[in-house]
Amino acid sequence: MAMMMPPRMNPSDSASGPKQHQSWSPYDNNGGTCVAIAGSDYCVLAADTRMSTGFSILTRDYSKIFQISDQCALASSGFQADIRALQKNLDARHQTYQHQHNKQMSCPAMAQLLSNTLYYKRFFPYYAFNVLGGLDDQGKGCVYSYDAVGSYERVGYAAQGSGMQLIIPVLDNQLKSASPLVLPKRESATPLSESEAVDLVKDTFASAAERDIYTGDGVEIIVINAQGVQKHYMELKKD
Amino acid sequence: MSITSYNGSALVAMLGKNCFAIASDRRLGVNFQTIATDYQRIFEIHEKLYIGLSGLGTDVQTLYQRLKFRHKLYQLREERNMRPETFASLVSAMLYEKRFGPYFCEPIIAGLSEDNVPFICTTDLIGAKQYSSDFVVSGTASESLYGACESMYKPDLEPDDLFEVIAQALISSVDRDCISGWGGIVHIVTPDQVITKTLRGRMD
Numbered sequence: 001m002a003m004m005m006p007p008r009m010n011p012s013d014s015a016s017g018p019k020q021h022q023s024w025s026p027y028d029n030n031g032g033t034c035v036a037i038a039g040s041d042y043c044v045l046a047a048d049t050r051m052s053t054g055f056s057i058l059t060r061d062y063s064k065i066f067q068i069s070d071q072c073a074l075a076s077s078g079f080q081a082d083i084r085a086l087q088k089n090l091d092a093r094h095q096t097y098q099h100q101h102n103k104q105m106s107c108p109a110m111a112q113l114l115s116n117t118l119y120y121k122r123f124f125p126y127y128a129f130n131v132l133g134g135l136d137d138q139g140k141g142c143v144y145s146y147d148a149v150g151s152y153e154r155v156g157y158a159a160q161g162s163g164m165q166l167i168i169p170v171l172d173n174q175l176k177s178a179s180p181l182v183l184p185k186r187e188s189a190t191p192l193s194e195s196e197a198v199d200l201v202k203d204t205f206a207s208a209a210e211r212d213i214y215t216g217d218g219v220e221i222i223v224i225n226a227q228g229v230q231k232h233y234m235e236l237k238k239d
Numbered sequence: 240m241s242i243t244s245y246n247g248s249a250l251v252a253m254l255g256k257n258c259f260a261i262a263s264d265r266r267l268g269v270n271f272q273t274i275a276t277d278y279q280r281i282f283e284i285h286e287k288l289y290i291g292l293s294g295l296g297t298d299v300q301t302l303y304q305r306l307k308f309r310h311k312l313y314q315l316r317e318e319r320n321m322r323p324e325t326f327a328s329l330v331s332a333m334l335y336e337k338r339f340g341p342y343f344c345e346p347i348i349a350g351l352s353e354d355n356v357p358f359i360c361t362t363d364l365i366g367a368k369q370y371s372s373d374f375v376v377s378g379t380a381s382e383s384l385y386g387a388c389e390s391m392y393k394p395d396l397e398p399d400d401l402f403e404v405i406a407q408a409l410i411s412s413v414d415r416d417c418i419s420g421w422g423g424i425v426h427i428v429t430p431d432q433v434i435t436k437t438l439r440g441r442m443d
Contacts (some may be wrong), residue, residue, distance in 0.1 A: 165415070166386025173387065173411040207389035 027127045028053055031214025032064050032077035033163035035201055036133040037175070038141035038156050042194045042225040045133040046201045047075040048163075048209070048236060049218040060217035060238065067229065068094055069104040072134035073222055074114070077161030078148070079127035086126045089117060107134035111144040111152060118150030125149050129160040134224050141189055141224075156188040163208035163215040170204050194223060202234050209236040240270065243343045243364070247418025248280060248293040249380035251409055252349040252359045253392060254373060255401035258429040259357040261289050261349045262409045264380070265437075266421040267296055276421040276442070284310050285320040286433065288350035289426060290330070293378035294364065295343035302342050306330065323350030323358040327368055334366030341365050345377040355430040380419045383412035398427045398434065410440045 034047040047064035066074045066087045076083045132144040145158035159167040175190045205219040221232040252261040267278035281291045292299040349359045361375040376384035387408040413420035423438040
């Protein structure tokens, strides 16, 4: 029977080098959606709590939000293992910073650090789509949106992850701020009150959960303001 | 790039109270190059029945001509207009005829029945029918449209409110899709009139 087998054409078969299974990939996509809104004196950061792979749900209560410091939090979707590695890396860098400077890192500084950390792995990237939110040095809300290799921008609101395409047009419709190219420069923060922003985030997640299979189960919402950090949670569809 | 996104399109239809709205963008492009900004994708079959065809421009026109022809034959033989449900089945059957060499169009069918009950329906490019009781979307901006419609749509809206909702949903969705946009067109169909309005959006 062995004679009937088709000849194996791959030249690497017989000769040097370890064999690798052809279909193995170092990456997976665990889905998830992150949204952030910056206000004049607050920042709202939200992410759903579902973790999936393919058509399976791995868990319904996985937090995608990572509190880095008192005025800075990071919401990430993508590949859970890379996200955890990134969070540990940032946390370690922040610990060192605190020892060296005897203070916590500011949110804009953390934003630059995150960008550098992502670009450091430019040719084997962290499969992570991040939204960084918090308060800047003046106590204003700030949101930074990233791609996987560290290109980032300060924005008034942002959405990342699997439900991004469903949520972004709604945020545009409700919050559209002046283009960053418009002169004179205008405020990027949104005019909404804190509770209005939280309600808007809840609405967009409820909508995204209707149509995106990777978004659902629950949405964790973090509000950062001068009083500190408040956490909210809302149930989403579990189907 | 897929052939269905060669020209770019955005289509949406919504049910209201004894009325419906159907809207589309007006761009025709070749990939990222814009060719025309007054391209018609929504067609009147009769005064209470409309079809929107997203996807490949050339197939849009061919399919519309064939459907118009089939509807005229029906009118001659039956001496009446087609019911929306019947027309949806005709579209579905004609698409499935080309099961292995399809028209690259995803139609939206919207109509009012004889007793003015609104009806909307969509099919995929090989004719799988999908009825809906709220809204249907199609085209390259469909995902943005799903998000926008899911948050903005309310059932049983009056024609004026329905226009506002569908226009806002369309405009905010096409602004996040590179290959659809350049304004839009909305038809609001009520039992006694059809209101057609063109929208000016971002022209980029």
